[in-house]
Amino acid sequence: MSDLRLSIAIGDYDRNRPLLDGAVQIDGVDPVFMKLVPEEIFFRAFRHAEFDVCEASLSSFTLKTARGDSPYVGVPVFLSRAFRHTGIFIRTDRGIARPEDLRGKRIGCPEYQLTACVWIRAILENDYGVKPSEVTWVRGGLEQPGRAEKISIELPPEITVVPAPADRSLNEMLIDGEIDAYIGPRSPPAFEAGHPKIARLFPDPTAAASDYYRRTRIFPIMHVLCVRRSIVETQPWLPAALLKAFEQSKAVALAKLADTSATKITLPFVEEQLQAARSLMGQDFWSYGVGPNRHALEAFLQAHHSQGLSSRQLAVEELFHSSTLEAFKI
Incomplete structure (x- = not known):
């Protein structure tokens, strides 16, 4: 049985690069990656639903989900965050x-x-x-x-x-x-x-x-990973497989960032900035998954509704596929 061939549109970030270069694989998936800027991904995704898997604007995705007409379902992978x-x-x-x-x-x-x-x-x-x-x-x-x-x-x-x-x-x-x-x-x-x-x-x-x-205690979430709803209906294993792979990819990127033998990005004081971030925000400062991000997500959903964008305030669970709300432990 061949792997599922999927188009995946994401940004060219360090946390995605182990996936992009093949160092990390997605279980059961044969990916066709497209490295695009956010404006292009979002326009093509929400105007024409062009991608099987894509990075998405959290606001646009919330808006469509509240209306009940989103072609995508969320995976709690937060590819962009920023103060x-x-x-x-x-x-x-x-x-x-x-x-x-x-x-x-x-x-x-x-x-x-x-x-x-x-x-x-x-x-x-x-x-x-x-x-x-x-x-x-x-x-x-x-x-x-x-x-x-x-x-x-x-x-x-x-x-x-x-x-x-x-x-x-x-x-x-x-x-x-x-x-x-x-x-x-x-x-x-x-x-x-x-x-x-x-x-x-x-x-x-x-x-x-x-x-x-x-x-x-909020590190604002900007972008979320989404997968085409019609695919998930026939391949319910896919959201959890995506979460697992993107978690692994981020872990590889952070390990490289912390390697002091040679600076991995073209910027001085990287070690000091990484230590400062961890001192302020903890080891897993860029967390994926619903649990560690519930507080930030609830704050965003409340603001989205109060600013007149979503017709009703969503619950966090409404954004994500049920298989990504819990994980196995050994």
């Missing part, structure tokens, strides 16, 4: 000295339902009292005009989202002062180029994120 205090950028000439000053401002975002934007709005509301309804959200492409929500959304009337002009990118609008701030997973090119009037809201985002983690 999003780095993702809030401001015009320095708009009187914005602290998060509370964002009330009443026009803030650009690539999509209202973007996972990074959900987490950032949750931070602004929970930690600083700035509600999504107190801001005008300007939706559009960061670098290219014309970006729309990849999934149609219906928001409560108190939430104001307006499209950017058809011929304007958010980066251009930020430069010209047509928006007061920007939130998202990527830095505006104007900031990267050193524009004198564009800065991060948090001057020391690492300190802000560390404080956030100490208070909440």
Whole structure:
């Protein structure tokens, strides 16, 4: 009997590389890997369901699951995580000295339902009292005009989202002062180029994120692994096999990262950064599985619903195939 041939679209990350190069195998699967950027994977997955297995936006997947029309079922493999205090950028000439000053401002975002934007709005509301309804959200492409929500959304009337002009990118609008701030997973090119009037809201985002983690014990989840529902219906062993393989792949990557004989990535102070992360967050700081991530998932699902995105607040178990909710022990 031959292995199941599957298309798998994921990012080219160190934690995925042992799978990509064949060092780790997926039980019973003959994979066809595609290394793609998140925007392309998400668009193709949620517009056309093109992949058998794929990395997915946690927000888009939650939105589709709440509606009951998701072509995918989740596996608790969290391929991207990030503290999003780095993702809030401001015009320095708009009187914005602290998060509370964002009330009443026009803030650009690539999509209202973007996972990074959900987490950032949750931070602004929970930690600083700035509600999504107190801001005008300007939706559009960061670098290219014309970006729309990849999934149609219906928001409560108190939430104001307006499209950017058809011929304007958010980066251009930020430069010209047509928006007061920007939130998202990527830095505006104007900031990267050193524009004198564009800065991060948090001057020391690492300190802000560390404080956030100490208070909440949340390492925000951005992307989740998903598998086509119709395949799982005939191959119920597949979600657990994927979880096992991605866990093994991550373990190999972390072992290499901790090997001090030669630095594995082109960056100084890697050993020190790894030790700092483990001192703050524990040995398994990038955990997979539902158990160690339930608290973060519940916080996200609550924020997703309260921000008007999901029609009802999901339970964590609704996101994932039942076979991935428990594991064997020896």
